[in-house]
Amino acid sequence: MDLDEEEALRKAARAGILLLETNKELQEEVNALREQVVALESARPRIHSELEARVQELKSLAEDRKHSVVEANALRNELKTKSSLVTDLLEREDALQQQIEEAQAAKYLAENQLLVLQIELEEQQQRDAAKAEALDRENYAVPNPAATYDSNQASIFTFADYEEMQQQLQATAEENEARTLEVKSLRKEADALRRKAAKLPECIAHIERLEKRNEKLQSSNDTLREERMEERAVLDSLRSMNLVYKKIAESRPFAADCTCSQHPEEADPQKLGVTVRDVLVETNMKLEAELRELREAMNLPHIISENAEEEALEQALKRVGSNSSNGSGSSDTESSTCGDSTDMAHERLIRKVQTLTEKLNLSRDMLRHTKVQWCAAVASQKALEECNKSAQEEISQLTQQLDYHIAALASSDDTDADAREGQIHALVEGNDSGKWTEETAPYPAPPGDLNSPLIRCLLDHWTTDKSKVMMLTDWLHNSIRDQPPQRDDGNLFNRYRNCNQMRCRADASL
Structure with a gap:
C-alpha cells in the first residue's frame, strides 16, 4: 500500500512538473503574443494611414480613369467628326475635280469653236479683201493718158466710179464691224457656256435631291392614302360589327335583361323577331313593285296621245261649221300642247324609273352586305355555341375528376391521407392543361x-x-x-x- 501511494505521488509530482513546464511555455508564448500585439497596435495607425493613402490613391486613380475615359470618348467623337469632315472634304474634292475636268472640257470645246470661228472670220476677211482688190484693180485699170492721150476723148475713170468705190469700201468696213460684233457676242456666249458648264454639276445634284425628295413625298403620300383606305375599311367593318351585335342583341329573347339595352321600348317581344334583313327584303319588294308599275305606265303615253288626237279631231270637226280657219288653228295648237304634255310626262316617268332603279340597286347592295354580315353573325354564334359546349364538357370532366378524388380521399385511411394529398397536389401542379x-x-x-x-x-x-x-x-x-x-x-x-x-x-x- 505504501508503494502504491509513493508511485501515485511520483506520478502526481511528474504531472505537476509537466504542468509547470507547459504553463511556463504557454506563459512565454502569451508574452510573445502580447509583444506582437503591442507591436501591431503600435503599427496600426501607420497601417491605417497607409490604407487611407492607398484608398485616396485608388479614388484619385478612379477619377483619373473617369477623366481619361471621358477624354477618350471626346477624342473618339472628335475623331469621328474629323473623319466625317475628311470624307466630306474628299467627296467635295472629287466633286470639284470632276467639275474642273468638265469645265476644262467645256473650255476646250469653246476654244475650238472660237478657233473655228476665227479661222472662218479670217477666211471671210481674206475673201473680202480679195474681192476688194479685184474691184480696185477693175476700177483702177485705166489706160495711160500719156501714152494714149487724145484731147478729143474723155477720161475713162470718172467721179461716179470714185463714188462707187467709196461706197464699196464703206460697205466692207460695215461688214467688218458687224463681224467683230459677232465675234464679241460669240465670245460672250462662250463665257456664258463656261459658267453654265461650271454650274452644271451643282444643278445636276440639285435635280437629284429634288427627285429624291419627290420620291419620298410620293411614297409618304401613297402610305397616307393606304392608311386612309385601311382606316375607312376598319371603320366600315367596325360599324358593320356594331350593327350585327346590336341586331343580334335586339333579336335575342333575353335582350331585355342584357346590360346593353337602354330604352325599355326596345325589349318588346313583337319587335325582336324583325331583323334588318327582313326590313331590306320588304323595301326591296316595294321598290320592285313600284318599278313594275312604272314600267307598265311607260306604255301609256302612246294611248294618251292617240286619245288626245281623237279629241282634238272631234273638236275641230265641231268648229268647222262656224269657222273653218279658226278651227284648224285651234286643233293645231291643241295637238301641239298635247304632244308637249306627253313628252313631259314621259321624261318624268323616265327620271322616276332611273331614281327607282338606283334605289333598287342600292337596296340590293345593302341586302347583299347584310347577308354577308348575317352569315358572319351566324358563324360567330356557332363558334360561341361550340365554345360553350367545349367549356361545358371540360366542366363536366373536371367535376367528375373532383368527385373521384373526393371519394378516394373519403375512403382512404388516416395513415396515407397525407401521401394521397401530396400525390393529388403533384398531379394538379404537374398537369398545366388541367388547371382551372x-x-x-x-x-x-x-x-x-x-x-x-x-x-x-x-x-x-x-x-x-x-x-x-x-x-x-x-x-x-x-x-x-x-x-x-x-x-x-x-x-x-x-x-x-x-x-x-x-x-x-x-x-x-x-
Whole structure:
C-alpha cells in the first residue's frame, strides 16, 4: 500500500512538473503574443494611414480613369467628326475635280469653236479683201493718158466710179464691224457656256435631291392614302360589327335583361323577331313593285296621245261649221300642247324609273352586305355555341375528376391521407392543361352582352391597364346604344389590329 501511494505521488509530482513546464511555455508564448500585439497596435495607425493613402490613391486613380475615359470618348467623337469632315472634304474634292475636268472640257470645246470661228472670220476677211482688190484693180485699170492721150476723148475713170468705190469700201468696213460684233457676242456666249458648264454639276445634284425628295413625298403620300383606305375599311367593318351585335342583341329573347339595352321600348317581344334583313327584303319588294308599275305606265303615253288626237279631231270637226280657219288653228295648237304634255310626262316617268332603279340597286347592295354580315353573325354564334359546349364538357370532366378524388380521399385511411394529398397536389401542379381558372362573369350570357366570357377574355388578353379596358367597354356600350363615345378613341387602326391580336390569343387559349 505504501508503494502504491509513493508511485501515485511520483506520478502526481511528474504531472505537476509537466504542468509547470507547459504553463511556463504557454506563459512565454502569451508574452510573445502580447509583444506582437503591442507591436501591431503600435503599427496600426501607420497601417491605417497607409490604407487611407492607398484608398485616396485608388479614388484619385478612379477619377483619373473617369477623366481619361471621358477624354477618350471626346477624342473618339472628335475623331469621328474629323473623319466625317475628311470624307466630306474628299467627296467635295472629287466633286470639284470632276467639275474642273468638265469645265476644262467645256473650255476646250469653246476654244475650238472660237478657233473655228476665227479661222472662218479670217477666211471671210481674206475673201473680202480679195474681192476688194479685184474691184480696185477693175476700177483702177485705166489706160495711160500719156501714152494714149487724145484731147478729143474723155477720161475713162470718172467721179461716179470714185463714188462707187467709196461706197464699196464703206460697205466692207460695215461688214467688218458687224463681224467683230459677232465675234464679241460669240465670245460672250462662250463665257456664258463656261459658267453654265461650271454650274452644271451643282444643278445636276440639285435635280437629284429634288427627285429624291419627290420620291419620298410620293411614297409618304401613297402610305397616307393606304392608311386612309385601311382606316375607312376598319371603320366600315367596325360599324358593320356594331350593327350585327346590336341586331343580334335586339333579336335575342333575353335582350331585355342584357346590360346593353337602354330604352325599355326596345325589349318588346313583337319587335325582336324583325331583323334588318327582313326590313331590306320588304323595301326591296316595294321598290320592285313600284318599278313594275312604272314600267307598265311607260306604255301609256302612246294611248294618251292617240286619245288626245281623237279629241282634238272631234273638236275641230265641231268648229268647222262656224269657222273653218279658226278651227284648224285651234286643233293645231291643241295637238301641239298635247304632244308637249306627253313628252313631259314621259321624261318624268323616265327620271322616276332611273331614281327607282338606283334605289333598287342600292337596296340590293345593302341586302347583299347584310347577308354577308348575317352569315358572319351566324358563324360567330356557332363558334360561341361550340365554345360553350367545349367549356361545358371540360366542366363536366373536371367535376367528375373532383368527385373521384373526393371519394378516394373519403375512403382512404388516416395513415396515407397525407401521401394521397401530396400525390393529388403533384398531379394538379404537374398537369398545366388541367388547371382551372374561375370565371368572374356569369357564363351563360347572350352574344350581344359585354359581360360574356369571350369578350371578357378578349379584354383580359388585350391589356392589364384598367383605364384602357374601361375605355374600350364604354366605347362598345356607346356603339351598341347609338351614342357618341365619351372618351377619345385614339388611333382606330391600331386598336383594330390589337383587337384582332386579342381575338387570335383568345382562340389559342380556348
